Amino acid sequence: MADTPRDDTGDTIAPEDGMATTTGAAEADAAAGTKEAAEEAAAAQEPGAAGESGVAEEAGAGAASGDGVSTSRVALLVVAWLWVAAPFLYGVYQLIRTATKLFR
């Protein structure tokens, strides 16, 4: 059961962004012999397991450290959404320009 992902304090992780992880269910999976689930749980506990991209390291660490890292997580959210929103808004703008032709 030591492989089950958990936070520093116990069974239920309640990260800053308002999510919860019920690890009891994961333990039940591992107890039932879910080899792959247990491996994944172990992988989840490995430092950097989810953070190959760099950005993940920052955000993941954010749960455990101070405001500076929380800020970087917010920054990551902003960058990620801007990354997809900017071209999308360009497309919507072009579409609206075309659509107005119907009313001319």
Add this chain to the structure above:
Amino acid sequence: MGLLERSRTIAKPGWSRWLVPPAALAIHLSIGQAYAWSVFKTPLEKALGISGTASALPFQLGILVLGLSAAFGGTLVERKGPRWAMFVSLVTFSSGFLVAALGVATRQYWLAVVGYGLIGGIGLGIGYIAPVSTLMKWFPDRPGMASGIAIMGFGGGALIASPWSSQMLTAFGSTTNGIATAFVIHGVVYAVFMSLGVLLVRVPPPGWRPAGWTPSRAAVRKLVTIADVSAGNAVKTPQFWLLWVVLCMNVTAGIGILEKASPMIQDFFRGTPTPVTATAAAGFVALLSLANMSGRFVWSSVSDLAGRKNVYRFYLGFGAILYAAILLAGNSSTALFVVAAMLILSFYGGGFATLPAYLKDLFGTFQVGAIHGRLLTAWSVAGVLGPAIVDAIADAQKRAGHAGPSLYSLSFYIMISLLVVGFVANELIRPVHPRFHEPTAAADSAGGAGAAEPKDPSAEVPIESAVN
């Protein structure tokens, strides 16, 4: 391949689930470019001296391969995980453009067809289904909204690509070199853009649930036991085939208008006091695209509140009424025609976007991506059926000397009938029989795809579903 392994994508505590939708959008906004292929048709025809039929081949093959790769690759996507799938999509979609560029530059058109259609088509299919089950796991409380965001991206991809590609062709010229350069830039830019999705996507740790959410809170109306059904078993259930019919009918009804929107509105109002010019028709097509795209997000989000079955009742039932309204009004009101067509197209988009959540309700999250992939064969059939019906009937009516709304009246009666068939199929959908459910222990210990993805514990709890 370590970076791409499923075990390396498990989110650490504190990872925000709101980072997953942009990851999905990075893929869907890219592969949605497929719907903007028409931008390249005329330049290719002029530069290579090919026919209109030939210039459509890369797109047609791409859509065919999309359906096939989604159907046959779905189980592999479930086993390997979303990052692997997104990476495969990135590599194939982008390299498809590069191979197509080589084909155009060397005037070997077959290479362009293989590049964009075959290689790129694999990227379309794998990329389309890649984020679906991951989003379902991150948003069990709002699965309709989550899949709606991603699938809206597929609609939005064409909005971006169409003006962007046109501007590029204007800048580089519509010669073979100009088109090849545009293809190379597309390949490189899409690879960079999609890489965000590959790097950002995460699967939730086993047992993760949104704060304050319990499966029983998914209750809306009818009590349904939601266990997990494998993709192999799902295709043996009547529910799968009823949903196949629902999707096929809904898409056929929408695509019939979408494919012929510009000539249709001009034909409808020709000779009336309010004729529609070709320029205005282009605006109408743009409005339909907007309705199609926004319907994907809006209606699938509504389905989280109203229930999947109810929202499909709305798409199919109200869709049939709208077609009837167009028939009754004829060419007396442009506004009615435009509004009704926009609503029908919003239902078309909504039908696509709500489907993954409907599948989750019926079959659980276990292999929902693979099941989704197999169901998309209905899209391939509808993609042929809808335009074939409308085009064949309009051509026959023209030969018979008809004009105006009568060119399309019979098509619209057929669309109403198809929507009624879809409505009935939706009514027949009941909870999946328990004999198709995965035995928990077997699913946990079995090899292959079934065991590769840890079962979502929430799915093992009998919950009240939003199916009805």
